[in-house]
């Protein structure tokens with residue numbers, strides 16, 4: 394049995410930031426990361442660019458082999474199948490030979506194919522998320538993929554060669570990133586989206602319309618309020634799908650982008666509390682002493698809503714990893730909480746959403762504010778009075794006219810009383826960082842400051 398001071402389950406960014414924080418404080422205690430992918434931590438958001446051939450494989454990795462040697466971070470390729478929380482033991486299944494040939498990663502030797510035990514003093518659960526697989530006739534036909542790992546990207550790339558049509562099932566961030574990659578590879582793209590808009594977890598209705606018409610101009614087909622009913626195929630793989638309503642679409646490959654759930658199944662019987670995600674306190678410790686959790690696997694306090702949520706995003710994973718790692722060495726750092734925040738480029742169009750940026754029309758007062766002559770507005774109804782317990786929200790939408798061939802420009806600001814609580818920005822916006830800081834600091838704006846923000850003047854300095 395391996396005995397270690399620090400053990401980390403999962404080899405993603407939360408794990409790496411935790412390991413780095415531990416090593417800043419304790420270079421002597423043994424530190425082992427067990428990861429089921431057999432790779433050292435890599436930039437997961439880059440895999441769609443790797444699929445597109447825009448980023449070489451070696452540039453995906455967050456650190457090189459030398460870093461792990463210097464920091465004495467041991468990495469084992471294995472899938473943790475059980476955690477015995479009280480005994481401080483975990484059980485893992487080694488991946489075996491032939492895996493883990495990337496920089497810094499030690500494949501476990503083949504004679505150890507049977508389950509192995511590891512005794513730890515401090516444990517971090519950083520197992521991330523697993524894509525949801527809808528139950529559907531034909532879903533296991535070759536040619537149906539997720540885009541979550543390096544291997545997924547490689548399998549999709551192989552299938553894309555010689556393919557003409559790709560179907561993206563879902564209209565979220567990962568689907569759009571996959572769509573861009575496959576578009577770059579020359580495929581004809583169709584998105585099938587159950588919701589009535591693309592990026593429904595990120596954008597308000599108006600913002601989604603703007604992005605959708607930009608994508609339509611690039612040649613993407615989007616079928617809204619529709620779902621897959623059946624996948625058809627033959628010995629060479631997927632050939633077509635039937636949509637709800639009976640319509641049939643031909644396709645050569647499918648990428649499923651129907652969301653991600655925290656990877657918690659191996660925690661059953663561990664004594665660690667989870668409600669679809671691991672519950673943690675403000676120090677990121679679970680209900681069991683010396684066992685912490687960080688990243689996409691946790692339910693963490695949302696700064697705006699004040700309740701535990703799963704804000705499964707890269708910056709949250711790294712910040713939580715760093716905090717949990719420090720606390721595993723005996724520090725007492727507090728993790729304030731996170732906000733939902735996303736920044737991405739879709740076909741070259743920058744799109745950012747933060748906090749309650751997509752707060753619904755209907756949750757408070759919703760106004761268009763054409764304060765400047767170059768701004769146009771689309772009329773929407775003033776929402777009904779908010780339900781009990783919901784703060785009145787004012788929503789302002791600023792939109793510049795978009796001459797053809799220029800990227801659209803849209804800014805939606807959501808206020809709760811004197812505080813900015815969310816925004817959506819489409820097109821280049823150099824002040825997005827400042828807006829995000831206003832939200833996370835819950836900075837109370839003086840009336841004239843708020844007035845200037847609403848009028849689209851983001852240039853004045855704030856001292857926070």
Ligand SMILES: Cc1cc2nc3c(=O)[nH]c(=O)nc-3n(C[C@H](O)[C@H](O)[C@H](O)COP(=O)(O)OP(=O)(O)OC[C@H]3O[C@@H](n4cnc5c(N)ncnc54)[C@H](O)[C@@H]3O)c2cc1C
Nearest residue numbers: 403404405406407429437438473520521688689706707710
């Ligand atoms: C295509 C794509 C694009 C993205 N783009 C963005 C973006 O633009 N912005 C953004 O903020 N976020 C983005 N994300 C999300 C971001 O990558 C995640 O939030 C981040 O990787 C979470 O880090 P993590 O360390 O918590 O988990 P992960 O990165 O998921 O790593 C967890 C690791 O743990 C391993 N594991 C799971 N169970 C076990 C087990 N039982 N035993 C051992 N190992 C286990 C997994 O195999 C995995 O390697 C994107 C994700 C994808 C897939």
